[in-house]
Amino acid sequence: MELNFINPRKNALVYLIKILSGSLILWFGLRALGMPEPYWAMISLIIVTEPDMTVAKANFRARLINTISGCIIACMSLVLFGATFHAMLIALTVAVLVAMLWQNYPSNWRLGPATVVILMSAAFAGGGLHQELHLALVRVGEVIAGSTVALLQTVVYIKALKWFQHEESPP
Numbered sequence: 001m002e003l004n005f006i007n008p009r010k011n012a013l014v015y016l017i018k019i020l021s022g023s024l025i026l027w028f029g030l031r032a033l034g035m036p037e038p039y040w041a042m043i044s045l046i047i048v049t050e051p052d053m054t055v056a057k058a059n060f061r062a063r064l065i066n067t068i069s070g071c072i073i074a075c076m077s078l079v080l081f082g083a084t085f086h087a088m089l090i091a092l093t094v095a096v097l098v099a100m101l102w103q104n105y106p107s108n109w110r111l112g113p114a115t116v117v118i119l120m121s122a123a124f125a126g127g128g129l130h131q132e133l134h135l136a137l138v139r140v141g142e143v144i145a146g147s148t149v150a151l152l153q154t155v156v157y158i159k160a161l162k163w164f165q166h167e168e169s170p171p
Helices: 012-032 039-048 053-081 085-101 111-123 129-168
Strands: none
Touching: 012 039, 012 129, 039 053, 039 129, 053 085, 053 111, 053 129, 085 111, 111 129
16 A cells, blocks of 8 residues: 655654754743743744744744734733623734734734634633733743744754755865
């Protein structure tokens, strides 16, 4: 039986190594710093990871903009309207409008509204406004950590690639 439909894409091994090593760094590093479940950091790592620096920087920028935008909108909605389904719909509407009306907003704009839904739905469990605002700031920190690890891995990958190419070139 041949598996002709299975054909690894270019850089498949690079993605695999970067995502696995970055996940280990984030999981154990952030847990050592007191963050018990650094899932958002790992998600950000996956979203930002690229072998090309230009693409990695664009992903980093987009991830930060969308997460910060979604967090600000969700926090404002929590403060103004509380943790209700209607407040989430208002925040979701605002997040989509911000993404659609803001000039040069990143193309993967859906991360902003998704952030709003994740943070607002977490608030439904209760715990109070202070706890939910703290959670939003922790999420932003996780996104920054995960995105930064992905960007740093790209820097290391490019330097290693240049070093290996230099080593292989004849004198």
